Amino acid sequence: MKTGEDHDRIRGKARPHLWGARLTMRLLQSLLARPKAPCSGPKPVDLPVDLLSPGFLADPYPIYDWLRRHAPVAPVTAGGVVLTRHADVRAALADKRLGNTPSRFSTLAARNRAKYVAADLAAHIPPFLDLPAHRLPRQAMSRAFHRTLAGRDPGLEALATDLTRAQAGQGPVDLLEAISRPYAVAAMRQLLGLDADPAELKAVAQGFFLLFAPLTDPAKFAALNDRMAGFRSRIAGMLEVRRGAVPSDFLGHMAALQADLPDLSGQHIVDATILLLADGVENIETGAATLLHLLAREGGPVDEAWVREALRLDTPGQIIPRVAREETEIAGVAVKAGHPVFLALGAANRDPGVFAAPEVFDPTRDQAQALVFGRGAHRCIGEPLGIALMLALARALEAAGARPVSTGPMAYQPRFGHRWPARLEITIGAG
Numbered sequence: 001m002k003t004g005e006d007h008d009r010i011r012g013k014a015r016p017h018l019w020g021a022r023l024t025m026r027l028l029q030s031l032l033a034r035p036k037a038p039c040s041g042p043k044p045v046d047l048p049v050d051l052l053s054p055g056f057l058a059d060p061y062p063i064y065d066w067l068r069r070h071a072p073v074a075p076v077t078a079g080g081v082v083l084t085r086h087a088d089v090r091a092a093l094a095d096k097r098l099g100n101t102p103s104r105f106s107t108l109a110a111r112n113r114a115k116y117v118a119a120d121l122a123a124h125i126p127p128f129l130d131l132p133a134h135r136l137p138r139q140a141m142s143r144a145f146h147r148t149l150a151g152r153d154p155g156l157e158a159l160a161t162d163l164t165r166a167q168a169g170q171g172p173v174d175l176l177e178a179i180s181r182p183y184a185v186a187a188m189r190q191l192l193g194l195d196a197d198p199a200e201l202k203a204v205a206q207g208f209f210l211l212f213a214p215l216t217d218p219a220k221f222a223a224l225n226d227r228m229a230g231f232r233s234r235i236a237g238m239l240e241v242r243r244g245a246v247p248s249d250f251l252g253h254m255a256a257l258q259a260d261l262p263d264l265s266g267q268h269i270v271d272a273t274i275l276l277l278a279d280g281v282e283n284i285e286t287g288a289a290t291l292l293h294l295l296a297r298e299g300g301p302v303d304e305a306w307v308r309e310a311l312r313l314d315t316p317g318q319i320i321p322r323v324a325r326e327e328t329e330i331a332g333v334a335v336k337a338g339h340p341v342f343l344a345l346g347a348a349n350r351d352p353g354v355f356a357a358p359e360v361f362d363p364t365r366d367q368a369q370a371l372v373f374g375r376g377a378h379r380c381i382g383e384p385l386g387i388a389l390m391l392a393l394a395r396a397l398e399a400a401g402a403r404p405v406s407t408g409p410m411a412y413q414p415r416f417g418h419r420w421p422a423r424l425e426i427t428i429g430a431g
């Protein structure tokens with residue numbers, strides 16, 4: 001499995017000459033398809049921009065394109081600003097004036113910890129913490145995660161192959177429901193050490209992201225909080241079983257770390273486990289559809305560089321939020337203290353100032369500037385596992401000859417901040 005530090009190796013990796021011919025054709029087609037009118041360009045966007053509008057959730061890229069050209073630091077209808085240029089997004093990822101701790105106006109603010117499970121959960125996991133509170137859970141998660149994977153074959157290729165072959169000759173099936181969901185759940189269940197029903201794990205993973213999404217239904221939010229409270233108690237019980245035992249999974253390694261990190265609480269461990277479960281299940285389940293849809297259009301062979309380019313082209317985690325910790329200015333635009341700053345990773349990864357012909361799929365492309373997994377202190381801990389999970393499943397689907405029933409545009413879940421396909425009907429031949 002590879003880490004985010006393997007970009008140099010990937011950049012230098014030889015690719016089949018076939019890709020050169022394909023890429024040349026793609027570039028020519030892209031140039032020939034462009035309108036010749038001198039004023040051509042994306043349709044103007046009304047400001048402030050609505051990041052929850054159906055049009056944006058269905059296809060944000062034309063809006064990103066216009067914003068990068070005309071309003072790279074644009075006001076948002078719900079408040080704050082969204083950044084779409086690569087340089088601004090990358091700078092913001094390291095900007096100490098921008099924090100991860102929820103604003104005092106947020107439901108997730110620390111003052112709401114006794115009231116909402118979501119606020120208490122946020123207080124224990126790195127995506128919602130700043131230094132110094134961020135250091136302890138991040139350090140523990142990183143150590144336990146890498147110790148879990150070290151010298152271990154997680155059996156991803158066998159799992160992906162078995163699930164894929166089981167659908168051969170079955171007629172059209174939904175890739176997510178039949179293959180990628182059970183694959184992602186089974187893999188995360190084993191690595192984390194969760195003794196729970198797969199359907200429950202999927203429900204918790206889905207509920208985790210809904211807890212932190214914009215919700216206008218108080219009853220639904222309360223139900224999600226109750227479900228998460230129950231699952232937290234379940235994991236706490238699993239954690240107790242592992243105390244004193246030889247660690248063999250993430251929960252076990254986190255329990256063992258408490259001897260060296262006495263300030264690491266049981267709640268830190270429980271909530272870190274939920275975070276990894278949710279990230280692993282939701283992003284891998286839906287990412288498989290993105291990869292197969294692209295494979296049908298572009299062809300293979302699938303390798304790590306291929307997967308990374310697919311994720312750059314259609315980034316699953318489109319937008320991540322930050323909060324201005326003080327009155328500040330970004331690229332000449334004033335931002336008030338406590339207001340959100342949305343970093344559009346999906347827009348940055350298609351910035352033509354950084355990526356030549358950014359809408360063209362090119363697996364030989366230099367990925368050093370891609371921001372798929374973030375950058376800096378909050379870079380995704382699970383990046384090497386995420387790449388390994390997607391690579392194993394994409395290769396199994398490629399080997400089985402899996403094909404989408406339609407190569408037309410996919411439907412996406414109406415989720416803020418994520419570009420997750422809703423479903424993808426596929427067929428796999430009986431042979």
